[in-house]
Amino acid sequence: MLRQAFLFEAPARPTVGRVIFFSRVLFNPVERNIFNLSKKLDPPGIKTGNSFTFHFNKYMQEPKHDMERLGFQLERFIFFTDGVFAISITLLIIDLKILPQEFPTDASLWHALSGMSVRFLGFLISFGIVGHYWSVHHRIFGYVIRSSTSLIWLNLGYLLSVVLLPFSSGLLGEYSTHTELKIPYGIYSFNMVLTGLMNCWLWAYVSHPKRKMLSREISKARIRLGIYRSLVIPVIFTLSFLIFWWFPVVSRLVLLLIPVTLHWGMRGLERKAERDESPSRKYQLEIPAAEGRGK
Numbered sequence: 001m002l003r004q005a006f007l008f009e010a011p012a013r014p015t016v017g018r019v020i021f022f023s024r025v026l027f028n029p030v031e032r033n034i035f036n037l038s039k040k041l042d043p044p045g046i047k048t049g050n051s052f053t054f055h056f057n058k059y060m061q062e063p064k065h066d067m068e069r070l071g072f073q074l075e076r077f078i079f080f081t082d083g084v085f086a087i088s089i090t091l092l093i094i095d096l097k098i099l100p101q102e103f104p105t106d107a108s109l110w111h112a113l114s115g116m117s118v119r120f121l122g123f124l125i126s127f128g129i130v131g132h133y134w135s136v137h138h139r140i141f142g143y144v145i146r147s148s149t150s151l152i153w154l155n156l157g158y159l160l161s162v163v164l165l166p167f168s169s170g171l172l173g174e175y176s177t178h179t180e181l182k183i184p185y186g187i188y189s190f191n192m193v194l195t196g197l198m199n200c201w202l203w204a205y206v207s208h209p210k211r212k213m214l215s216r217e218i219s220k221a222r223i224r225l226g227i228y229r230s231l232v233i234p235v236i237f238t239l240s241f242l243i244f245w246w247f248p249v250v251s252r253l254v255l256l257l258i259p260v261t262l263h264w265g266m267r268g269l270e271r272k273a274e275r276d277e278s279p280s281r282k283y284q285l286e287i288p289a290a291e292g293r294g295k
């Protein structure tokens with residue numbers, strides 16, 4: 001069957017690389033299993049004449065692991081991400097330190113600690129946001145059952161924005177008392193917006209129905225909910241930075257809208273997603289379809 005697929009679907013003049021590829025698929029059982037699996041995951045609209053070219057390109061672009069090792073490779077992918085998040089969230093605290101005092105007293109220590117209050121507030125905000133992004137990544141990859149080269153590079157871009165957070169947070173903390181400076185808060189806001197947009201892109205990529213990367217089919221309402229939640233932090237930080245030009249102190253208070261919006265502002269979309277994915281809803285949709293086929 002595989003030989004017939006090659007004869008009828010391959011181009012009239014296959015390149016040397018494609019001949020070598022076909023030989024590997026034909027005589028190596030592991031390569032053949034991976035190639036057959038890739039054919040089962042066809043996106044719609046692939047014409048017969050382009051089938052071999054499509055599978056050849058897709059197969060050569062993806063890492064060729066043993067079928068029994070695919071789950072382990074996904075676990076490595078997740079463990080690496082968890083390690084990056086753990087290091088990044090730990091580095092946030094490094095800049096919070098009190099300079100040694102030659103003749104320390106309770107009054108002088110209290111004065112030094114009170115002077116760090118704004119920096120400590122920035123640390124708490126950064127810690128909460130990094131923790132939020134880790135929990136979102138944890139929820140996303142609770143659905144994912146396979147990875148791809150594109151997903152690996154997209155995740156690395158997402159992690160790049162995460163590892164920059166200790167730097168931007170430290171820069172903001174260092175000049176936290178100079179509210180007239182716009183560059184520190186601008187860099188911090190840009191980093192937060194970039195991380196949020198990368199998170200949104202990551203969710204949009206894995207949740208796309210044609211890629212079939214999730215363990216089960218999810219509703220369009222659930223996909224929209226994930227995208228909207230990913231955009232909350234970028235939108236609020238953009239709004240905060242615009243307000244910062246005129247009211248620096250008020251702009252920091254705007255960030256309190258983030259937990260409020262994430263916790264209470266999305267409840268309507270969450271209920272809609274739960275209704276669309278409930279078994280009774282699916283049963284109601286399947287009955288008319290079955291009756292239509294019966295007629």
